[in-house]
Amino acid sequence: MSFFELPSIGAASAVYLAVFGVFFIFATVIFLHRGPKTLFTYLLIYSMIRFGSQASGLAFAHTPSLINLLIAYVVLSTPGFLVLIFASFHATLHEQRLKFGVSWFDTREIIKGARFKFLNSPFALTRLILIAGSIIAIIGGLVISNARADDSNYSSELQLSKSLRVAGSTMLLVGTLILILLAIIALTKETIRTVPMKLIVLCAPFLLVRCVYNFLAIYVTEMNYFNFENYLGSESKTLILSENIMSTAMECVIWLLLAFSFLTTVHHKTSHSKKSNEETSSGEP
Numbered sequence: 433m434s435f436f437e438l439p440s441i442g443a444a445s446a447v448y449l450a451v452f453g454v455f456f457i458f459a460t461v462i463f464l465h466r467g468p469k470t471l472f473t474y475l476l477i478y479s480m481i482r483f484g485s486q487a488s489g490l491a492f493a494h495t496p497s498l499i500n501l502l503i504a505y506v507v508l509s510t511p512g513f514l515v516l517i518f519a520s521f522h523a524t525l526h527e528q529r530l531k532f533g534v535s536w537f538d539t540r541e542i543i544k545g546a547r548f549k550f551l552n553s554p555f556a557l558t559r560l561i562l563i564a565g566s567i568i569a570i571i572g573g574l575v576i577s578n579a580r581a582d583d584s585n586y587s588s589e590l591q592l593s594k595s596l597r598v599a600g601s602t603m604l605l606v607g608t609l610i611l612i613l614l615a616i617i618a619l620t621k622e623t624i625r626t627v628p629m630k631l632i633v634l635c636a637p638f639l640l641v642r643c644v645y646n647f648l649a650i651y652v653t654e655m656n657y658f659n660f661e662n663y664l665g666s667e668s669k670t671l672i673l674s675e676n677i678m679s680t681a682m683e684c685v686i687w688l689l690l691a692f693s694f695l696t697t698v699h700h701k702t703s704h705s706k707k708s709n710e711e712t713s714s715g716e717p
Contacts, residue, residue: 435494436493436494437493437494437495437496438492438493438496438663439493440669440672441489441492441493441663441672442490442493442494444489444672444676444680445486445487445489445490445493445505446490448482448486448676448680448684449483449486449487449490451684452479452482452483452486453483455475455478455479455482455483455684455687456476456479456480456483458691459472459475459476459479459691460476462476462694463476470694471519471522471523471526471690471691471693471694472691472694474515474516474518474519474522475519475687475690475691477515478512478515478516478519478683478687479687481508481511481512481515482508482509482512482680482683484504484508485504485505485508485509485512486505488501488502488504488505488508489501489502489505492505492663496663499577499660502660502663503573503574503577506573506577506657506658507570507573507574509679509680510566510569510570510573510600511566511570512683513566513604513642513683514562514563514566514604516639516683516686516687516690517562517604517607517608517611517639518559518562519690520611520615520632520635520639520686520690521555521558521559521611521614523628523632523690523693523694524611524614524615524618524629524632525537525538525555526697527618527624527626527628527629527632528618528622528624530626530697531622531624532622535555537553537554537555537614538553538554538555538556539552539553554610558607558610558611561603561606561607562603562604562607564600564603565599565600565601565602565603565604565606565607566600566604567600568596568597568599568600568603569596569597569599569600569601569604569646570600571596571600572592572593572594572595572596572597572598572599572600573593573597573658575589575592575593575596576589576590576593576594576658577658593658594650597646597650598647598650601643601646601647601650604643604646605643605646608639608640608643611639612633612636612639612640615629615632615633615635615636616633616636619633626696626697627693627696628693628694628696628697629693631689631690631692631693631696632689632690632693634689635685635686635689635690638682638683638685638686638689639682639686641678641682642678642679642682642683642686644678645674645675645678645679645682648674648678649674649675652670654668654670654671655668655670655671655674655675656671657671657675
């Protein structure tokens with residue numbers, strides 16, 4: 433007899449739990465070594481969130497009657513993706529600052545007399561859009577998770593949930609497109625053609641697939657992770673495959689690309705520092 437009542441979900445959750453466990457350990461080591469003001473702070477937070485999500489999924493696969501575990505499993509994926517987007521922004525802005533000293537997208541200067549100081553830069557506004565979108569998407573999911581099919585208000589709650597999730601997913605998509613555009617501008621127009629910058633741009637297709645999945649999960653019944661019928665009784669293979677490939681796997685690839693971008697930056701700085709020391713000691717200009 434299988435340990436899991438939902439074996440497919442249990443197996444997928446176990447695999448990704450191990451993956452995020454490795455991510456967490458690696459990110460923790462870098463965090464402790466390099467301090468909190470690096471890209472790995474975001475990657476560490478993401479690893480913690482997704483580890484918790486997969487642990488909830490694993491527990492739900494064992495005991496499907498505990499619906500709250502499913503809600504935790506699903507809801508935690510949204511803030512996890514949000515943190516990855518912020519991590520990508522952080523890496524892009526860092527590359528701009530390395531070349532120009534500042535980033536025009538995240539100027540810290542506050543216009544004198546400005547009424548809304550929290551919107552003092554394009555990044556501040558984009559960040560607000562992303563956070564609001566995540567909150568709206570989560571609320572939309574919670575609305576339908578608490579609804580009952582035999583309730584007279586079920587159809588209206590279903591429509592409200594769909595509207596909120598579409599609005600939230602659209603805001604996340606807008607923020608992601610801004611990120612991709614910024615990265616492409618940095619790579620081409622600003623000629624920041626470093627290995628880290630190329631890796632950040634390489635994240636673009638995986639970010640887009642992840643955003644597209646948000647909409648598919650709303651409109652395609654078999655892919656709707658808030659439709660409990662896809663979990664209970666018989667598992668929806670379409671849901672399990674789409675969720676683990678278009679969502680979780682995409683996020684893992686993005687995490688790895690961002691991690692490599694940070695490590696290549698550190699390696700470049702170390703090599704440059706050693707070269708400068710050698711030139712100084714040899715009397716070269």
